[in-house]
Amino acid sequence: MTGAAIEAYGLGLTYGRRRRRTALRDCSFRLPAGRICALVGPNGAGKSTLLSLAAGLLRPTEGTVRVLGTTPAGARTRIAYVSQDKPLYQQLTVADTLWAGAQLNPAAWDSDTAERIADPLPPEARVKSLSGGQRTRLALALALGKRPELMLLDEPMSDLDPLARHQLMGVLMAEAVEHGTTIVMSSHILTELEGACDYLLLVDGGRIRLGGESDDIVSAHALLTGQAGDLAPHTVVESRTTGRQLTALVRPEGPVDRTAWDVTEPSLEELLLAHLRCPDAPPLLTPSADAREEVTAA
Ligand SMILES: Nc1ncnc2c1ncn2[C@@H]1O[C@H](COP(=O)(O)OP(=O)(O)OP(=O)(O)O)[C@@H](O)[C@H]1O
Numbered sequence: 299m300t301g302a303a304i305e306a307y308g309l310g311l312t313y314g315r316r317r318r319r320t321a322l323r324d325c326s327f328r329l330p331a332g333r334i335c336a337l338v339g340p341n342g343a344g345k346s347t348l349l350s351l352a353a354g355l356l357r358p359t360e361g362t363v364r365v366l367g368t369t370p371a372g373a374r375t376r377i378a379y380v381s382q383d384k385p386l387y388q389q390l391t392v393a394d395t396l397w398a399g400a401q402l403n404p405a406a407w408d409s410d411t412a413e414r415i416a417d418p419l420p421p422e423a424r425v426k427s428l429s430g431g432q433r434t435r436l437a438l439a440l441a442l443g444k445r446p447e448l449m450l451l452d453e454p455m456s457d458l459d460p461l462a463r464h465q466l467m468g469v470l471m472a473e474a475v476e477h478g479t480t481i482v483m484s485s486h487i488l489t490e491l492e493g494a495c496d497y498l499l500l501v502d503g504g505r506i507r508l509g510g511e512s513d514d515i516v517s518a519h520a521l522l523t524g525q526a527g528d529l530a531p532h533t534v535v536e537s538r539t540t541g542r543q544l545t546a547l548v549r550p551e552g553p554v555d556r557t558a559w560d561v562t563e564p565s566l567e568e569l570l571l572a573h574l575r576c577p578d579a580p581p582l583l584t585p586s587a588d589a590r591e592e593v594t595a596a
Pocket residue numbers: 313314319320321339340341342343344345346347348
């Protein structure tokens with residue numbers, strides 16, 4: 299398929315030889331290019347593993363992944379990856395780090411963007427003297443300066459103060475709009491992602507549970523409230539009873555009986571939390587996220 303930033307088919311990764319730990323299993327999905335995608339899931343779900351596979355830092359133990367129409371290794375110059383621990387050279391100064399970024403990316407380096415993002419940092423400060431949030435800012439300056447087609451960001455906002463978070467989220471979104479950059483951003487802060495991301499991947503227990511346009515995923519669900527009653531024929535994600543009142547998150551399979559139920563649209567956060575509380579709910583991929591054909595070897 300064309301126009302995909304990431305395509306995975308049966309993708310899996312098991313760490314270790316003796317004490318094997320399966321981090322991802324049988325993940326098939328497609329992320330169209332140009333999206334800002336939230337990658338969400340509980341601790342240990344497999345988000346970092348998925349990002350590392352897409353960045354070409356890990357090789358799958360099963361299945362395949364393609365990035366920007368080629369192998370992750372083949373796309374390396376077109377990808378920027380910011381890992382959770384933001385590895386930077388401790389001895390270099392901020393100015394040296396930006397200079398090194400320019401030398402390593404001579405064809406596409408965007409010094410204006412990189413310097414604008416790094417601006418609040420003292421140029422002569424050594425990386426080892428920066429705070430966690432300041433290092434994140436420098437790592438994002440390097441990533442954006444590279445002018446990548448795909449940015450893979452592992453919890454990029456977790457140690458930034460609210461003002462810096464707001465500013466850098468704005469920069470990321472402007473970048474996506476102006477240059478069509480695809481951004482995949484893992485985070486635990488669901489409210490922050492709700493306004494910023496137009497695409498969603500929910501990973502849980504090493505599997506993809508939800509994938510697709512956030513709006514389409516939300517509108518595929520309904521919150522029903524009423525007297526305890528029959529929820530058939532709808533697919534039930536979660537149902538809870540308080541006294542005689544039943545509240546259920548369902549995927550409607552046909553018209554909902556509005557004489558029996560109050561019907562509202564769930565927020566993205568309500569929807570995600572319900573899926574996390576109910577791991578047996580069936581997965582849902584919208585048509586654009588559905589990778590039906592096996593991609594060629596990674
Ligand atoms: N290097 C490793 N060796 C062995 N197991 C690992 C390694 N890295 C991750 N794992 C395991 O793989 C699983 C997925 O980890 P991963 O870091 O991908 O999760 P995550 O969704 O990014 O979690 P978090 O939200 O806590 O960052 C976990 O069970 C973890 O313990």
